[in-house]
Amino acid sequence: MEYILILVGTVLVNNIVLSQFMGICAFLGVSKQMKNSLGMGAAVIFVMVCATLCTYPIYILLDKFEITYLKTVAFILVIALFVQMVEMILKKVMPPLYKALGIYLPLITTNCAVLGVTITNVDESYNLAQSVINALGTGLGFTLALLLFSGVRSKIDDSKIPETFRGVPATLIAASIVSLSFMGFSGLIG
């Protein structure tokens, strides 16, 4: 039950993009096409879950030596190295998957959502299972937001908008309305 609560909470109620404001750059940059959104979403879910698995033991180690203030440095380094490694391994071992996720991987290092999830896990002092569920839910929420928004964006491109608002401003205002609709979920969990 507790796991379901975390999952629902991260996917719908506290959606990482629309109410936590993390990963906005990727959200605005990649949500132009349904296909790209799916690829980016899959890459993010994968990296988030794996980064959580990597950073969990590291935090225990940091905690043991009482140097938890180094968590930001340690986590970002691990994420950067991990992403680089995954890229190399995928290229060698699973070329089709690399082709599908390849372009998105290097972008993920600087995606604040990934670092955000690992830090949230620590702040909320989740155990391993809770952390993984949290990462999974956050990744799913990210993908959901991207997918929904790519649909909205294809409509914006077809409509007549005043010159000044065309492009990024219109996209942001549309994001505001999508975010408003997600606020309807806020009563879902206590």
Next chain:
Amino acid sequence: MSDKAKKGSLYELTKGIIKENPVLVGLLGMCPTLAVTNQAINGLGMGIATTFVLVCSNIVISLLKKVIPSTVRLPSFIVIIAGFVTLIEFLMKGYLPAIYSALGIFLPLITVNCIILGRAEAFASKNSVLASALDGLGMGIGFTLALFVMASIREVLGSGTFMGLKIPVLCDNSMLMFIMPAGGFFVLGVIIAVVNKIANKKPPQTLGCAGCPHAATCQNMGACEGEEKAE
């Protein structure tokens, strides 16, 4: 110092404030811009923290530009930046505990703020120490200003206060939507549109690779843009 050099350094300082404002023109660092701007004081705090990290990391990276091998430069930059972020976290926790807790997770997330890595890659790793420091300061001031303006609008409309002080008529008729996430997107969209109108230039139609926050770190330059064009 010749006159030309002086003009040059003044330009490095001022370009980030309006002409190349990282948020409103460069469309970088959107996450903190949207997240912490529900109160003017938080916007100001975030802006100053980011400016501090930006100036320090620009100086250090510029000093080390000949030492860092180009193949491992991005991890090196990130570690340098993360070091300064940890420093500012300590300082804020000690001296400004209220802002520290209001900014929450977005303080450690300064590490992955695209503005800082972008300036490190695009400017500090190629220019002199003085120019890099001024560039960092200018960009930081531009970021702080954008955040402060946006946070002021949201605070005045959303809760009817400014820097915590109540504004007579507005505080009884506050529009809650503006301090909610949806309001953040809306206000930023309108501000960018207004800046476009004033600058009288065409708004950025796509983020493309030029406006892509990841351009600095992207190893597939043009790959994603090509795909969009193919459509």
